[in-house]
Amino acid sequence: MTETPAPTATSVPALLPEPCGRVYRRDGCTVVALRDEIDIATAALIAPALDDATADGSPRLVVDLSEVSFLDCSGLSLLCRARRRALDREGRFWLVCACPRILRLLRAGRLHDVFGPVATPDEVFRTAETAAPAVS
Incomplete structure (x- = not known):
């Protein structure tokens, strides 16, 4: 079952093959929501979407592994x-x-503290730090 983005989310062009997940914009951030398995076979399909999401200056990237097993x-x-x-x-x-x-x-790779993962996408968007800058 595919969830619909939150009302504040807007879709962006498909940058990620459907079986791997989806990419969308929400509150000034690019969200790359991945699914299923991420291994050597799918990494090559996912890399271009992550590269595109970080190509511009000051990228705001959320990688969502909620559906990754x-x-x-x-x-x-x-x-x-x-x-x-x-x-x-x-x-x-x-x-x-x-x-x-x-x-x-x-944790085994000593990356838990580096990434500081949160449990849900909403946790990311509840913080003032991720709020989109005000437009004057």
Whole structure:
């Protein structure tokens, strides 16, 4: 079952093959919502969407792993690269993940504190830091 974006979300052009997830805009952020398994086979399909989301100056990227059941080292590499690209461009990066297996992997790789994952996308958008800047 595919969830509909929140009312404040707007769709963006398909940058990600349907089986891998979807990309949309919400409150000034690009959300890359991934699904199923992220492994060496799907990493090549996902990388262009993450690169596109971090291509502009000051990108605000939310990677949502809520529907991901498996993540291997190639998936970890994608997340590290996307985070680095966002920060190098003076942007922000948030990771949404509540899957115990993936959280254990982040801890084992000493990346849990680096990513600081939150359990739901709404947690990202409740903070003032992610609110879109006011337009004057």
